[in-house]
Amino acid sequence: MPGTGADEPDHRTRRTPPGRIGPADVLGVPALPPGRVAVLGNRARAGLARAHRATAPPPARVMEAVLGGLDPAALAALCRLDVPDRLVRPTACADLASELGVDASRLARLLRYAAARGWVRIDRRGRVRPTRVTAFLRRDHPGGWRAWVEFAAGDEVTAAIGRLDAGLPADGDAFATANGTSFFAWMQDHPDRHTAFDAAMAAGGRMHGLIVAHALDWSASRRVCDIGGGDGALLGVLLAQHPHLEGVLLELPEVVDRAPERPNVTAVAGDAFDTVPPGCDTYLLVNVLHDWDDEAAVRLLRRAAEAAAAEPSATDPRIVIVDSEAQDRPRDDLATRADLLMLALTPGGRERTTDQFAALASAAGLRLHRTHDLPTGDVAHVLVADR
Numbered sequence: 001m002p003g004t005g006a007d008e009p010d011h012r013t014r015r016t017p018p019g020r021i022g023p024a025d026v027l028g029v030p031a032l033p034p035g036r037v038a039v040l041g042n043r044a045r046a047g048l049a050r051a052h053r054a055t056a057p058p059p060a061r062v063m064e065a066v067l068g069g070l071d072p073a074a075l076a077a078l079c080r081l082d083v084p085d086r087l088v089r090p091t092a093c094a095d096l097a098s099e100l101g102v103d104a105s106r107l108a109r110l111l112r113y114a115a116a117r118g119w120v121r122i123d124r125r126g127r128v129r130p131t132r133v134t135a136f137l138r139r140d141h142p143g144g145w146r147a148w149v150e151f152a153a154g155d156e157v158t159a160a161i162g163r164l165d166a167g168l169p170a171d172g173d174a175f176a177t178a179n180g181t182s183f184f185a186w187m188q189d190h191p192d193r194h195t196a197f198d199a200a201m202a203a204g205g206r207m208h209g210l211i212v213a214h215a216l217d218w219s220a221s222r223r224v225c226d227i228g229g230g231d232g233a234l235l236g237v238l239l240a241q242h243p244h245l246e247g248v249l250l251e252l253p254e255v256v257d258r259a260p261e262r263p264n265v266t267a268v269a270g271d272a273f274d275t276v277p278p279g280c281d282t283y284l285l286v287n288v289l290h291d292w293d294d295e296a297a298v299r300l301l302r303r304a305a306e307a308a309a310a311e312p313s314a315t316d317p318r319i320v321i322v323d324s325e326a327q328d329r330p331r332d333d334l335a336t337r338a339d340l341l342m343l344a345l346t347p348g349g350r351e352r353t354t355d356q357f358a359a360l361a362s363a364a365g366l367r368l369h370r371t372h373d374l375p376t377g378d379v380a381h382v383l384v385a386d387r
């Protein structure tokens with residue numbers, strides 16, 4: 001995601017009218033920046049991070065890395081205590097502690113850490129103030145990003161990350177080593193955690209729905225299928241922006257069972273490796289291919305290509321992949337982190353470069369037609385049949 005400027009008190013966060021998601025809700029910016037600006041912004045942030053690191057001696061860098069593991073735990077603790085929801089105005093730490101029923105001096109230490117990370121702010125009078133990040137962590141925030149904190153703090157996730165080394169053999173699966181079975185099979189047996197995962201995916205889905213609604217041309221499109229589209233959040237936002245569209249959500253049966261009904265969206269329970277519903281002009285794979293190794297990713301693309309070719313449509317069908325874009329030279333960015341998370345959670349998933357996506361497309365009988373830089377710093381690859 002691009003940098004969104006300095007932290008500001010919550011009352012300055014602009015919200016779109018209820019019922020309609022806007023850039024302030026999903027990204028915290030008043031308008032979506034051009035994709036190129038996001039790319040340059042992310043590159044600049046990675047450069048600043050490199051410069052910041054270069055000023056520290058190696059032992060400090062080792063210790064910063066070791067203690068960096070406190071970040072997710074502190075964020076999860078803050079959310080479990082309900083600090084983001086309670087902290088709506090400048091508040092003395094002692095008052096916040098008594099409202100939360102915890103020890104004031106201990107809470108002050110957590111809040112100092114949170115302030116150092118920019119999740120809250122402590123003013124000159126020692127009062128704790130919400131920042132734009134605090135607002136995004138509230139339960140009622142329309143972006144829903146707090147769900148990512150709740151998902152990532154799950155024992156199964158932290159256990160898999162703790163066994164990252166087990167993902168390194170060619171057939172390794174860190175998640176299965178730590179939890180007994182691979183990610184989606186485990187989720188099937190743990191519906192409460194699967195629901196937490198769905199909610200985290202829905203936060204990304206809302207953001208990507210808005211992004212693809214603006215980044216791609218939908219004027220000739222009529223029917224769009226979101227393959228592995230989670231609870232349909234992406235389609236909900238996309239169709240609100242382009243009401244002439246109809247949506248088809250293809251998901252695992254248990255996800256479809258939990259998904260809310262959405263106007264003009266048909267939910268299909270199935271396995272995208274078996275068959276993908278025909279009759280759509282656009283097939284979306286958003287943060288789906290990165291869950292799978294190359295062989296499985298090609299199979300998914302083939303199923304999508306078969307569905308796209310099965311019925312004539314008014315416009316040339318397209319398959320759109322949205323994933324983080326891996327760089328040939330690693331950067332300190334979300335894509336590099338996401339790639340390592342895939343190594344921890346999936347048996348062969350990974351983030352890919354544009355050339356690697358082009359190779360997958362070609363193996364599936366498709367061709368990379370266009371690449372769009374997105375305001376999130378992700379990339380949309382548009383594939384068409386390779387006639």
Ligand SMILES: C[S@@+](CC[C@H](N)C(=O)[O-])C[C@H]1O[C@@H](n2cnc3c(N)ncnc32)[C@H](O)[C@@H]1O
Pocket residue numbers: 184200201202204205208227228229230231250251252255270271272273285286287288291
């Ligand atoms: C990483 S999530 C991405 C969700 C959503 N597209 C997003 O960007 O938020 C991958 C999704 O693929 C779904 N999925 C996994 N295996 C599948 C399969 N065999 N057929 C259909 N969907 C599947 C999962 O349930 C999950 O919702």
